[in-house]
Amino acid sequence: MLHAESPHPHARAAKLALSFRADRAATELFGRLGTEGIEAILLRGPAIAARLYDDGERAYADSDVLVHSAAKRALEDVLRDLGYATYIPLGEHWRRAADGAEIDLHVEIFGARAPNAELWARMAAHGDTIELAGSSIPALDPAGTAAIVALHAAHHGAAVPHTLEDLQRALARFALPVWQHAATLAGDIDALVAFRQGLSMLAAGAERLDELGLHHAVSIRSSLRRRGIELPYYLTEALTPRERAAILRHRLTPSRMEMAATIDTRAAGSTLHLLAVHARRAARLARRALRLTTAGWRAYRDTAAFRRNADG
Numbered sequence: 001m002l003h004a005e006s007p008h009p010h011a012r013a014a015k016l017a018l019s020f021r022a023d024r025a026a027t028e029l030f031g032r033l034g035t036e037g038i039e040a041i042l043l044r045g046p047a048i049a050a051r052l053y054d055d056g057e058r059a060y061a062d063s064d065v066l067v068h069s070a071a072k073r074a075l076e077d078v079l080r081d082l083g084y085a086t087y088i089p090l091g092e093h094w095r096r097a098a099d100g101a102e103i104d105l106h107v108e109i110f111g112a113r114a115p116n117a118e119l120w121a122r123m124a125a126h127g128d129t130i131e132l133a134g135s136s137i138p139a140l141d142p143a144g145t146a147a148i149v150a151l152h153a154a155h156h157g158a159a160v161p162h163t164l165e166d167l168q169r170a171l172a173r174f175a176l177p178v179w180q181h182a183a184t185l186a187g188d189i190d191a192l193v194a195f196r197q198g199l200s201m202l203a204a205g206a207e208r209l210d211e212l213g214l215h216h217a218v219s220i221r222s223s224l225r226r227r228g229i230e231l232p233y234y235l236t237e238a239l240t241p242r243e244r245a246a247i248l249r250h251r252l253t254p255s256r257m258e259m260a261a262t263i264d265t266r267a268a269g270s271t272l273h274l275l276a277v278h279a280r281r282a283a284r285l286a287r288r289a290l291r292l293t294t295a296g297w298r299a300y301r302d303t304a305a306f307r308r309n310a311d312g
Contacts, residue, residue, distance in 0.1 A: 015059035022046060025101035026063040027133045032078050040075060040138065041066045041123060042130070043106065043148055047139040050130040052149075052169040058162070062102035066123060069107045069116040079103060095261070109148070110155040111194020112186075122188045126181075143181035146174050150182065150205070151191055154198035157225025164201060171204045176211055183212050197222040223302045229295045254281075 023046055033040055045063035052058070067075050079086075084094040084103060094103045107116050114122070126144030129136045140148060153167040174182075186195035196217035199205030206216055224231060259277045260268035267274040 016056055018061045019046075019049070019056075019059045021099060021101055022060055022063055023133045025096070025099075025103065026065075026137060027135045028082065029063075029065070029078070029103060030137050031135065032082065033075065036074065036078060038071050038074050038078065039068065039124070040071070041127060042137050042139045043109075044152065046132050046137070047130055048145070048149065048166055050132070050139070051142065051145045052166060052173060062104055064104045064106060066106045066109070066120070068120040072105070072107055075105065079105070109151060109189070109191065111151045111197075112189040112191035114189040114191075119189050122185060126185060142174050142178045143185060146170050146178055146182035147185045147191070147195065150186070150195050150198035152198070153201050153205075154194040154222060154225070156230065157201055157222070158228035159225060159230035167198065167202060167205060171202070171208055176208075179208055179212060183214065193217055201226050218302070220296065223298075224292075224295055227295055227298070229292060231292075 026042060026046055030040070030042070043064040043066050045060040047063075049058040049060060065075075079094050083096045083098055084101075085097070086092070086094045092105055094105060095101070109119065109123075112119055123140065123144060126141045126147075128139055128141040128144070130139045131137075139145075149163075149166045149170045153163045156163045158164060171179075183192070183195065186192045192214075196209060196214055197219065199209050199214075200216045200218055200222070209216055221231060256267060256274060259274060259281070260266070263277045263281060264273060267277045
């Protein structure tokens with residue numbers, strides 16, 4: 001995802017070009033899904049831009065798609081047929097080398113602990129459509145969008161600036177009854193804690209929680225995110241110990257393809273460049289670990305103070 005604002009017209013044009021590419025990719029994908037009879041929902045990217053921004057005001061580079069777990073393999077087959085490949089073990093991030101188009105595939109939503117079948121049913125009940133590149137694309141209604149925006153803010157906080165801007169706009173655009181339905185949806189998918197944490201990121205969100213009769217929520221993780229610290233994926237709340245260990249093993253031994261895709265494309269065909277990329281990555285991880293440790297201590301103190309005040 002990319003933030004829309006840019007002081008340089010050429011940079012803005014480049015970001016809008018990425019949005020157009022994402023629009024075309026999403027339209028192509030959902031056209032094929034319709035032909036194959038596969039149900040899916042566009043969660044973010046073009047869907048958020050359509051609900052909360054004027055045309056061309058918000059840029060994005062990919063699209064997030066929710067699917068029932070029973071249809072995931074069929075959807076993956078469609079992505080492969082369209083030229084996409086994934087280099088992440090859990091198969092969430094798909095990229096097409098021919099044009100750089102990206103699709104993020106989800107059977108889960110951050111903060112939601114409901115089983116996939118229940119999650120899908122509840123989200124599908126808030127289904128709607130948006131118009132994208134002349135096509136009608138399955139997306140979420142305002143309440144579903146409000147819930148997704150709040151959960152996305154809880155996931156990333158200030159580490160990804162547009163998530164808080166999305167939340168600010170949703171709070172300004174959607175009236176209290178929409179947020180009441182969003183809170184009900186969050187409860188239905190067992191995501192109310194993350195929903196409250198997301199809204200607690202902003203003063204306007206905290207006020208909305210008061211209007212909803214919900215308590216503010218702060219944890220060490222959410223405090224880190226509010227400070228702009230992007231947590232490593234293996235520290236996210238929903239993972240089981242086995243999943244966390246698998247991700248850590250993968251992080252310690254990334255494939256050549258992933259190193260080339262994420263750091264330096266020259267690593268794909270050069271052992272020398274691959275070694276250089278590993279050295280750069282090790283240095284970056286060391287700096288990040290130091291920053292995370294320092295920020296974690298501050299977040300712990302903030303969280304303890306919040307809880308003392310709440311108890312008092």
